[in-house]
Amino acid sequence: MEDRTTGSGGFEGHRAGTPAYRRLTVAMTAAGIATFAQLYAVQAVLPGLAAGFSASASQVALTVSFGTGGLAAFVLLWSGLADRFGRVRVMALSLSLSTALGLAAPFAPGMAALLVLRGLQGAALGGVPAVAMAYLAEEVHRSHVSRAAGLYIAGTTVGGMSGRLVAGAVAGIGGWRWGVGAGSLLTLAALIVFAATVPRSRGFTPRRRGGSGPGPAARLRSAVADPGLIALYAQGLFLMGAFVTVYNYLGFRMTGPPFDLPPAPVALLFTAYLAGTASSAFVGRVVERAGRHAVLLAGVAAMAVGAAALLLPAPAAVVAALLLFTFAFFSAHATASAWVGVRATTARAQAAALYTLAYYLGSSAFGWLGGVAYDHLGWAGTIGYVLALCAAAALAGAALRTRRG
Numbered sequence: 001m002e003d004r005t006t007g008s009g010g011f012e013g014h015r016a017g018t019p020a021y022r023r024l025t026v027a028m029t030a031a032g033i034a035t036f037a038q039l040y041a042v043q044a045v046l047p048g049l050a051a052g053f054s055a056s057a058s059q060v061a062l063t064v065s066f067g068t069g070g071l072a073a074f075v076l077l078w079s080g081l082a083d084r085f086g087r088v089r090v091m092a093l094s095l096s097l098s099t100a101l102g103l104a105a106p107f108a109p110g111m112a113a114l115l116v117l118r119g120l121q122g123a124a125l126g127g128v129p130a131v132a133m134a135y136l137a138e139e140v141h142r143s144h145v146s147r148a149a150g151l152y153i154a155g156t157t158v159g160g161m162s163g164r165l166v167a168g169a170v171a172g173i174g175g176w177r178w179g180v181g182a183g184s185l186l187t188l189a190a191l192i193v194f195a196a197t198v199p200r201s202r203g204f205t206p207r208r209r210g211g212s213g214p215g216p217a218a219r220l221r222s223a224v225a226d227p228g229l230i231a232l233y234a235q236g237l238f239l240m241g242a243f244v245t246v247y248n249y250l251g252f253r254m255t256g257p258p259f260d261l262p263p264a265p266v267a268l269l270f271t272a273y274l275a276g277t278a279s280s281a282f283v284g285r286v287v288e289r290a291g292r293h294a295v296l297l298a299g300v301a302a303m304a305v306g307a308a309a310l311l312l313p314a315p316a317a318v319v320a321a322l323l324l325f326t327f328a329f330f331s332a333h334a335t336a337s338a339w340v341g342v343r344a345t346t347a348r349a350q351a352a353a354l355y356t357l358a359y360y361l362g363s364s365a366f367g368w369l370g371g372v373a374y375d376h377l378g379w380a381g382t383i384g385y386v387l388a389l390c391a392a393a394a395l396a397g398a399a400l401r402t403r404r405g
Contacts, residue, residue: 011202013141016148020199024139025151027198028132032155034095034190035128037163038102038121039067041183044168048176053111060111063118065364070122071129072360076220078130079353083219087135087349088201094127095191102184106177129356134348137341138203146292147284149338153330154280161273162186219347223354227399228343234396235296235336236359239303241366242389243329246307248367249374249382250322258313275323276330283331284338292339293400299332300397304390307383332393333359339400 014021042049042063049060082090101121108114132152140148163183171179223229250269254261287295306325310318337355344351366389373385 013139013144013203014199015141016144021140021144021148023197024136024199025148027194028136028148028152029155029158030190030193030197031091031095031128031132032152032157033159033162034099034187034194035125036156036159037166037183037190038098038125038159038187039071039163040064040160041163041167041186042067042118042180044164045171045176045179048171048179049111049114052176053114055111062115066115066119067122067125068360068363070119070124071126072122072357072364074123074126075130075353075356076350078127079134079349082127082131082134082349086201087131087138088198090127090131091135092195092198094124095187095194098124099184099187099191102187103181105184106181126356129359130353131349133337133341133352133355134344135201136338137348139199139201142342143288144284145342146287146335146338149341150280150282150284150334152280153334153337154277157273157276157280157330159187159190161270161277164270219350222347223344223350226343229340229351229354231396231399232336232340232343233355233358235300235332235393236355237362238366238389238393238396239300239329239332239336240359240362241370242303242307242386242393243325244363244367245370245373245382245386245389246310246322246325249370249379250310250318252374253310253379254315254318259315259318261315269319269322272319272322272326275327279327279331280334283334286331287335287338292335293397296332296335296339296400297394297397299328299335300390300394302328303332304387307386307390311380311383 014024049055049063053060078090078094098121101117101124105114105117105121108117133149136148136152137145163186166186167179167183169179170182247270253259254269283295283299303325306321306323306328309321310325312318312321337352340351340355341348370382370385374382377384
């Protein structure tokens with residue numbers, strides 16, 4: 001597949017400030033909200049699930065794991081479909097299928113049925129993160145890709161937070177089924193916005209079966225042949241592992257000594273996601289001025305500073321540190337994920353899918369290992385583990401010093 005930055009008819013991508021660019025950013029923000037509201041809304045109703053199904057906490061937590069696992073398992077398949085049928089069509093299908101499955105979830109008769117639905121929903125959701133960055137790289141002018149990608153990432157943070165808040169608030173009134181249903185209605189509204197605003201593709205021609213050019217296996221090999229792309233996948237792997245570790249286990253830290261806070265104010269720590277929303281929307285403009293490599297390394301360094309400050313014993317210091325940590329993570333993530341789309345000129349969909357796969361592998365594998373660190377080494381050991389992941393991301397970034405986009 002050729003570089004589509006300049007598409008057929010001399011199309012170079014929508015520029016910031018144009019009506020088509022505004023429609024595109026609204027559509028992709030809505031897609032981010034729809035995807036991540038569905039993926040994480042169930043976290044807010046886990047206690048209700050445990051009571052409703054007489055299940056343990058670890059059993060109901062599988063509803064989250066099945067969703068993220070299904071997404072990771074199918075991103076490469078979705079990327080291949082997008083090469084053949086087009087980015088917009090695949091994202092619309094992905095959101096439609098996942099929303100339908102989400103609306104069915106409240107009617108699950110038991111845990112087994114709910115887990116199946118969540119696995120299928122995660123598999124369906126993979127179509128958006130698998131190709132979103134490739135779509136932006138092809139449809140937005142090269143000089144504005146980072147800005148547009150930042151707005152999409154901001155949408156994912158809004159979705160992750162609003163899905164939890166809506167589901168949790170409604171579940172507190174009517175139970176977990178109503179909570180999950182409310183989260184699905186939120187995603188339905190976002191899907192409608194996406195369908196009404198997304199511009200047609202102009203920078204990419206869907207690949208037809210039997211057409212000329214490299215096949216799926218060759219495109220996948222291309223996506224792992226560039227050391228710079230491997231370094232970008234490593235950012236998603238290590239930094240998401242660090243991020244999930246902090247958010248998974250900070251609640252245990254805050255409900256224990258020396259803080260001994262009740263659960264309700266601890267739950268409000270999720271509103272720190274707003275810092276991620278701000279940084280995702282803001283970082284694209286900084287990249288245009290300072291460059292991708294500098295912004296990425298600054299984000300990793302700020303994550304490390306924020307993580308270290310989480311060791312302080314004052315609640316106000318913890319809140320400030322968490323805001324810095326979250327702001328820095330989403331700055332680095334938005335920069336790295338957009339860079340994948342720019343750098344991978346011959347296999348954008350596969351490269352975007354591999355970044356997504358690494359991102360969710362970091363969430364599941366390194367997030368779980370963070371729990372091992374917490375169980376055996378306490379909070380200080382957990383922060384040491386997070387700092388090691390940040391250091392690994394910074395070292396991997398050395399391969400990005402070579403100029404190729």
